[in-house]
Amino acid sequence: xxxxxxxxxxxxxxxxxxxxxxxxxxxxxxxxxxxxxxxxxxxxxxxxxxxxxxxxxxxxxxxxxxxxxxxxxxxxxxxxxxxxxxxxxxxxxxxxxxxxxxxxxxxxxxxxxxxxxxxxxxxxxxxxxxxxxxxxxxxxxxxxxxxxxxxxxxxxxxxxxxxxxxxxxxxxxxxxxxxxxxxxxxxxxxxxxxxxxxxxxxxxxxxxxxxxxxxxxxxxxxxxxxxxxxxxxxxxxxxxxxxxxxxxxxx
Amino acid sequence: xxxxxxxxxxxxxxxxxxxxxxxxxxxxxxxxxxxxxxxxxxxxxxxxxxxxxxxxxxxxxxxxxxxxxxxxxxxxxxxxxxxxxxxxxxxxxxxxxxxxxxxxxxxxxxxxxxxxxxxxxxxxxxxxxxxxxxxxxxxxxxxxxxxxxxxxxxxxxxxxxxxxxxxxxxxxxxxxxxxxxxxxxxxxxxxxxxxxxxxxxxxxxxxxxxxxxxxxxxxxxxxxxxxxxxxxxxxxxxxxxxxxxxxxxxxxxxxxxxxxxxxxxxxxxxxxxxxxxxxxxxxxxxxxxx
Numbered sequence: 001x002x003x004x005x006x007x008x009x010x011x012x013x014x015x016x017x018x019x020x021x022x023x024x025x026x027x028x029x030x031x032x033x034x035x036x037x038x039x040x041x042x043x044x045x046x047x048x049x050x051x052x053x054x055x056x057x058x059x060x061x062x063x064x065x066x067x068x069x070x071x072x073x074x075x076x077x078x079x080x081x082x083x084x085x086x087x088x089x090x091x092x093x094x095x096x097x098x099x100x101x102x103x104x105x106x107x108x109x110x111x112x113x114x115x116x117x118x119x120x121x122x123x124x125x126x127x128x129x130x131x132x133x134x135x136x137x138x139x140x141x142x143x144x145x146x147x148x149x150x151x152x153x154x155x156x157x158x159x160x161x162x163x164x165x166x167x168x169x170x171x172x173x174x175x176x177x178x179x180x181x182x183x184x185x186x187x188x189x190x191x192x193x194x195x196x197x198x199x200x201x202x203x204x205x206x207x208x209x210x211x212x213x214x215x216x217x218x219x220x221x222x223x224x225x226x227x228x229x230x231x232x233x234x235x236x237x238x239x240x241x242x243x244x245x246x247x248x249x250x251x
Numbered sequence: 252x253x254x255x256x257x258x259x260x261x262x263x264x265x266x267x268x269x270x271x272x273x274x275x276x277x278x279x280x281x282x283x284x285x286x287x288x289x290x291x292x293x294x295x296x297x298x299x300x301x302x303x304x305x306x307x308x309x310x311x312x313x314x315x316x317x318x319x320x321x322x323x324x325x326x327x328x329x330x331x332x333x334x335x336x337x338x339x340x341x342x343x344x345x346x347x348x349x350x351x352x353x354x355x356x357x358x359x360x361x362x363x364x365x366x367x368x369x370x371x372x373x374x375x376x377x378x379x380x381x382x383x384x385x386x387x388x389x390x391x392x393x394x395x396x397x398x399x400x401x402x403x404x405x406x407x408x409x410x411x412x413x414x415x416x417x418x419x420x421x422x423x424x425x426x427x428x429x430x431x432x433x434x435x436x437x438x439x440x441x442x443x444x445x446x447x448x449x450x451x452x453x454x455x456x457x458x459x460x461x462x463x464x465x466x467x468x469x470x471x472x473x474x475x476x477x478x479x480x481x482x483x484x485x486x487x488x489x490x491x492x493x494x495x496x497x498x499x500x501x502x503x504x505x506x507x508x509x510x511x512x513x514x515x516x517x518x519x520x521x522x523x524x525x526x527x528x529x530x531x532x533x534x535x536x537x538x539x540x541x
Contacts, residue, residue, distance in 0.1 A: 020276070020494040020495075023493070023494045024494050024495070027491035027493050028491070030491070031489075031490045031491055074498060
């Protein structure tokens with residue numbers, strides 16, 4: 001757990017209404033980030049859009065926020081934040097990110113003050129993050145491939161906003177087998193510049209082999225797994241280097 | 252003469268047989284989709300849903316103890332007002348053909364129905380008295396609550412996905428005469444996704460085609476890719492199954508550490524019970540399609 005970067009996941013959307021799929025996005029993103037070994041997801045925030053967004057069929061924010069709260073009642077790490085829904089005018093996604101980042105920064109700074117003022121022998125046990133100097137968390141936007149695609153729509157996004165979202169914050173995009181967000185990223189100069197901060201994982205069947213492609217900071221990262229009789233073969237690739245390991249079934 | 256009420260709907264019980272290893276949100280959705288479909292035809296009224304987990308003697312690879320599977324299904328349906336779990340099949344020491352489970356539940360339904368009918372058609376006075384009153388009555392129109400109740404026979408229909416229907420074609424898995432009786436006497440409600448091969452499958456079989464009016468195909472427009480196999484795989488890999496199965500089921504699996512590489516290896520190399528049973532029966536290898 002040491003040296004892992006704390007991450008807060010933020011999902012913006014209508015949540016009209018919230019569904020199991022929305023909540024799955026969080027679970028999948030957390031699993032993925034944890035499995036990279038580099039991140040520790042400390043919080044998930046769902047931010048329903050305000051009524052002033054004017055989308056067709058959007059029910060009152062009051063209801064959408066309440067439903068999301070009900071759905072997340074039993075979650076110990078995901079919560080609903082009504083700030084965006086309470087704004088008078090529609091708030092650009094980048095502004096929502098900035099707001100929540102500033103909130104996280106504020107919380108981080110007060111935590112830092114707290115640990116600094118604490119007597120060394122009174123340091124709390126258990127949470128490894130509070131035993132050491134607290135690490136500044138990163139805030140990442142959580143979305144599906146359809147959201148990423150909207151970057152293509154002319155006049156929908158300001159280029160400098162996209163730059164800030166993927167450059168300063170980062171994106172975790174969950175996509176389905178079959179769609180190809182990685183290609184979409186490659187085709188966009190802007191997005192490919194910030195590839196290192198866009199994390200995509202696609203897992204699919206390649207015949208009888210399980211193929212995982214991880215698009216993120218490192219080039220050509222992924223693995224392939226398959227069974228040959230009593231053996232499981234695992235091939236791991238990154239930056240053009242391939243490692244292979246064969247596991248034998250325990251008899 | 253008693254008149255059959257044309258507006259009277261056929262009462263249906265939906266029976267889902269399977270491993271439920273574990274039960275998932277997808278299984279629960281099958282019932283909802285089937286009920287909606289049957290109600291929309293205007294001809295049926297779904298009165299109950301039954302989940303019947305298969306017994307351990309089925310010997311499927313990765314099948315964990317029936318006790319756990321039944322418990323999880325019960326937890327999942329705890330708050331349902333119409334879907335329940337029946338453990339009769341899972342308690343049998345030998346594997347039972349699906350048709351036998353259908354027959355059992357059909358018989359149960361009929362006996363319960365007879366009891367109900369007796370209770371509701373007889374008014375406060377005794378039967379004999381009632382008849383006497385009717386004979387003396389000069390009323391041309393009988394009051395509604397005095398006319399004898401005639402319902403069409405309630406039915407138990409097998410609820411399944413397209414994979415089960417298509418498994419009819421697997422040699423030695425089903426007996427042809429069982430398939431015939433299932434579609435002829437009971438009926439099938441099959442939930443599948445757009446673009447599936449189910450219609451073609453039915454077309455290519457004379458038996459299924461003959462009884463196609465009793466095979467109800469329901470389209471799953473809001474697709475749900477959850478399968479028990481994928482759930483077990485995610486669990487082995489330490490991945491979250493939250494929101495794919497009811498939370499109480501997830502908690503139960505976690506508490507009892509139910510699924511692991513070891514549990515997945517159970518029955519490895521063992522012949523599946525129906526194959527074992529039908530191996531020596533020439534009738535079982537009769538082809539379904541012609």
